[in-house]
Amino acid sequence: MTTATHDGGPALDLPSTGPDPLAFDTALAAVLGYARGRRPFRFRSPDFPRGHWVQMPAFGWSRFDTRPVGPSDDAAILIGEGLHGRLDRPGWTDVHEALARVRPLFEGVVEHAGGRAFWELTDEELSVLGEPGTVGSDLREIGRRAGQHPAHVFAALHHRRPDLVPHLTRSTRRALLPHGEEGDSDVGAVVLRELRANDTAFGVLERTAAALLGDAHPTRLRLHDILLWLSTTLRMTHAVALGRATEEWRVHDAAVRLGS
Numbered sequence: 001m002t003t004a005t006h007d008g009g010p011a012l013d014l015p016s017t018g019p020d021p022l023a024f025d026t027a028l029a030a031v032l033g034y035a036r037g038r039r040p041f042r043f044r045s046p047d048f049p050r051g052h053w054v055q056m057p058a059f060g061w062s063r064f065d066t067r068p069v070g071p072s073d074d075a076a077i078l079i080g081e082g083l084h085g086r087l088d089r090p091g092w093t094d095v096h097e098a099l100a101r102v103r104p105l106f107e108g109v110v111e112h113a114g115g116r117a118f119w120e121l122t123d124e125e126l127s128v129l130g131e132p133g134t135v136g137s138d139l140r141e142i143g144r145r146a147g148q149h150p151a152h153v154f155a156a157l158h159h160r161r162p163d164l165v166p167h168l169t170r171s172t173r174r175a176l177l178p179h180g181e182e183g184d185s186d187v188g189a190v191v192l193r194e195l196r197a198n199d200t201a202f203g204v205l206e207r208t209a210a211a212l213l214g215d216a217h218p219t220r221l222r223l224h225d226i227l228l229w230l231s232t233t234l235r236m237t238h239a240v241a242l243g244r245a246t247e248e249w250r251v252h253d254a255a256v257r258l259g260s
Helices: 024-036 073-084 089-113 135-144 150-160 170-179 188-197 199-213 220-232 236-243 247-259
Strands: 038-045 048-057
Touching: 024 199, 024 220, 024 236, 024 247, 073 089, 073 150, 089 135, 089 150, 135 150, 135 188, 150 220, 170 188, 170 220, 188 199, 188 220, 199 220, 199 247, 220 236
Parallel strands: none
Antiparallel strands: 038 048
């Protein structure tokens, strides 16, 4: 169910992010802040031993969302590090082995989806009642076999299929758990219900974000992940403020005012 906000965009009713609907302009500003926000970083080098301040991306957009899909697991791990930080040598080996271990399961997810995006799947694909041989059962097993760094593994798989594999972290999974229902194969079922309930809103958000940003076309599955992560890690307010300071927001705001 969606409701209109003052700017004409549909609000997003996402119980996993909080009890109140998320206004469209708030969601858009958060995405823009995630993509364009900067933070100060003190940089030191042999040429500048005393260091100096530089502006760095505040979030993972440029290190993850704008990166092309690589053909190898090594490239996939590098992209996963763009969101979740550098791995030491044992960690790299763990993720590399996990990606090889879950490859048949990932291929099973693609096969069971049959060309559908995640939000186009039926309830049966994310229900234990439809198992075995469902998207949900394979995703759950990937989580079990993902080793010591599951967030890196899911980031790599999501980047390969951003329309199909949810990106889950410890904090986002924990936020989704209370909204599970009897028969759900995993928290992916919660994501599916929220995407389906907000189909119109996420469609508008997809198109608007892609048109304003231009350097990436985030799917609604990734947008849901960004909004949920910002909420669960208490970064939403900061991201919204950063987003409303961007040139993209000024373009959007001018278009809204012109159309009102």
